[in-house]
Amino acid sequence: MIITRDLTKRYGHTTAVREVGLEVREGDRYGLLGPNGSGKTTLIRMLLGLVFATRGEIEVLGLPVPRRVREVLPQVGALVEGPGMYPHLPGRTNLNLFDAAGPGGGRRDRRRRVDQALERVGLAGIDRRPVRAYSLGMRQRLGLAAALLRTPRLLILDEPTNGLDPRGIREIRDLLTELNREGTTVLLSSHLLTEIEAFCSRVGVMDSGRLVLQDDLAALRAPTGRVVLHTPDADRVIALLDGRVEARDGDRLTVRHQAPDDLNAELVGAGVRIVELAGERRSLEQVVLEATTTSSDRVEGATP
Template sequence: MISTRGLVKRYGRIRAVDGIDLDVRAGDVYGFLGANGSGKTTTVRMLLGLVLPTAGEVALLGERMPRAARRVLPRVGALIEGPAHHGHLSGRANLALLDAAGPGGSRRTRTRRVQEVLEQVGLGGVDRRPVRAYSLGMRQRLGLAGALLRRPELLVLDEPTNGLDPQGISEVRELLLDLHRGGTTVFLSSHLLAEVEQLCTRVGVLDRGHLVLQEELATLTAPTGATVVHTPAADRVRAVLDGRVLAVEGSRVVVRGADPAEVNALLVGAGVPVTGLALQRPTLEEVVLAAAGSSPDRVEGAR
């Protein structure tokens, strides 16, 4: 669905994007992660032909961009750097204009399609107020509605939950999952690690223009082969499981072994109280920090 080879964008001496090879496959919900200034939005703009690369190749839906933009873009929905609207018009009027301006929009079904996407994003009951009176969250929903007008095969989103409250974020997450179940491939640029961890199937991590990680999320967060034990008697765990204790942090003990039942049986049999037990798995935040570095100005943690 999206493929880049050696993609580079320079601004003078600065390499905003430095030789990245993206691989987004049909059926992915792909999380494109990175701190502000890492090159995410520049990359997204190059994917859509809004910015020309300095070097490298871009293909969307199997066709070279921007050469094939007229054939490809009607099959792609996009929300980049926040929605742009005519502030004096209503949301419905803005969507009708957007549909009329794009290729392939049917005038006969326009009213119905506009109503459908407004309902999808939670604006079905919107009144005739001008967009300039909308909240930031409402404008973001309207931008998402615009991206959905043509029922795209590929949805490219840059920070789609910007300005939304927790309920709005949850609703957008469910909407994207529903679209994915219906066959839409989603490419989501974000810095919200917790959201990406709940939503995405694959992730790519950009750090200062370099793609430092690209992998299935399930692989990145797979069990490590250790068990986490929670107990008020951490010192006794070390005595019972001599040589298997990897780390002790207060009441949390990490023990070598991927069979929690076996670890529990040994500890309980020795009279050690166990209040919690689970396989150890790295969080997406831990994976990203390891790949991109732990400096807070480079990677934003989960919220």
Template sequence: MIVTRALTKRFGRVTAVDGVGLDVGEGDRYGLLGPNGSGKTTLVRMLLGLVYATSGEIEVLGEPVPRRLGRVLPRVGALVEGPGAYRHLSGRANLRLLDAAGPGGARRDRRHRIEEALERVGLSGVDERPVRAYSLGMRQRLGLAAALLRRPRLLVLDEPTNGLDPQGIREIRDLLAELNADGTTILLCSHLLAEVEELCTRVGVMDRGRLVLQSDMAEIRSPTGQVAVRSPDADKAADLLDGRVEHRDGDRLLVRAADAAELNALLVTEGLRVTEIGVRRRSLEEVVLNLTGTGSDRLDREPQR
């Protein structure tokens, strides 16, 4: 669905995107992650033809971009850098204008498409108040409704849950999973790592313009070869497991072991109490923080000499 080869974008002396090879397959729920200033939004804007690459190649839905952009965009829904709207008009009026301006789509079906999109994002009961009276969460839902108007094959979203409360975040997550199950491929940029970890099947991590990781979520979350054990008898357990305890924090031990059940049987047979035990897996947050530096919006004071 999306392939880039050695994709690079420079703004003067600044390299915002540096030789990126992105690979988003059909049916993926792909999370594109990284700190502020890592190049995510610039990359997405190039995919949509909003910014031209300095060098490299882009294919979206099998078509070269930007050369065949006119054939690509009718099949792509996007919400990038916040929703845009005429603030003096209602949400429905904005969607009518957007639908009329877009290629394809029969006029007689316009009302149905608009009402269906509003219902899917939780705005079916919205009145005719102007968009300037909307909350941030309502504007975000309206932007997502605009992206869904043409039932896209590919959905490109930049922070789609910005401004939503926890219930709203869950609703959008469930909606994206439903759309994906119906055949829509999703490329999602987000800082909410827990949501990405729960929703996405593949992940790419950017840092300072480079794609430093691209992997299936299942591989990222594979067992580490360690078992976490919590026991009131931590001292005795540490002695029993001499050399296999790699870290200890109070009554919690991190043990080098492949089988949690086998380890539990050993401890219990020796008369030691076990209150919690499980195979340790890395979290997405741990992986991302280990791969990336500080964001570009951090300004630390230089140390005094």
């Protein structure tokens, strides 16, 4: 669905994106992660033909971008850097204008498309208030509705849950999951690790303009070779396992062991009471912290 080769973007002496080789496959729920300023939004804008690359190649839906972007865009829904709406107009009017101006729009069934998109994002009951009176979360929902007007094959979303409360975030995640099941490929840029971990099947990590990591989430969250065990018989387990317990927090033990089932059988056979036992996996936070080295939020003082 998306392939880039050696993709680079420079602004004067600043290189925002460096030699990126992105691969988003059909059916993916792809999460693009990275610190603020790592190049995520610039990369997305190049995929949509909004910014021209300094060097490299882009294919979206099998077609070169930006050369054939007019053929690509009718099949792509996008929300980048917040919804670009007319603040003095109501939301429904904005969507009508958006639909009319976009490629492939048709007047005959426009009202149906707009109503359907508003209902899917939870805005079916909006009144005639102007968009400037909307909350940030409502504006995000409206931008997502605009992205869904054409039943896209590919959704490209930059921070789509920005401004939403926890229930709203869950609703949008459920909607994206439903769209993906119906055949829509999703590329989602976010700094919310929990949302990426809950929704995405594949992950890319940006750092200082480079794509430093790209793999299936399941592969990245590989087992650590440890087992986490909750038991009221913690002292007995420590004695039984003879140095294999690496950490203890009350009745929670971290045990060095490759096979949770074998450890469970060993302890149950010894009469140990087990509340919970599971193999430990790397968290997405650990994966990202190991892959990245920068943070745009830090301001270091000068060395005296």
